[in-house]
Amino acid sequence: QDFSQQFLVQVDALATGLKAVLAQGSSGEERPVFFLSRKLLPWEQRYSTIEKECLAIKWALESLWYYLLGREFDLETDHQALSWINTMKDHNARVSR
Template sequence: MTQEITKAYEKIRKALTEAPLLLMPDWNIPFKLYIDACGDESGAALHQVQIIDDKPTEGPVCYISRQIKPTEDIYGASQMECLCLVWALEQLCYSLDGSVFEVINDCSSVKSLLNMKTPKRHMFRWQITIQEYTGNMIIVHKAGNIHKNADGLSRWA
């Protein structure tokens, strides 16, 4: 091997074996679920704050993303964020069922959409799905310029 190949190999090996690695979930610690929907994609990042090297460090447990179906393309930005939340809860139910977690999103109207008194049918179905988690879930709004965890996933699904 040439020195250039050896350097490239070491660089790849280092990238694959050093942070940011996925954390093993600790079921005794609350999760943070970052969600974002943008255009034709949506994504979510499940994180936890764990003690690593004697200091609390937030790290990823898993990442998920998907492209929006053609039938979902009619939804506005707020509804897309709600759909992203429902989809993420369904995909990550094995981690979130019975766990305490925060949902962080960049759409301030998600809470109000989920509390509508007379929602349309699809929103009503979403409310039912989300109600399974309401005792353990807190929804937090974080401005888009600081909400970066799931942002990239929603743009490159």
């Protein structure tokens, strides 16, 4: 890793687990720095898709805090619904956290 370059965090939530990649490099030529994954707990598997995606983001950012703290970074997810999360009027408490 090169701390002078901006980081990219890519996250995804699956039916039974979460995964994340910390990468660096120019667009389209990112190089992985760190891979993360974990299995969802039984009660987390019952979360809605948007709740799982939010959980994946929270978990990835908490896990990668050492690399990201005080630095600008991009966050990439494949879940389109998250693009309007900041404009939601009634937030689900779990999603808000």
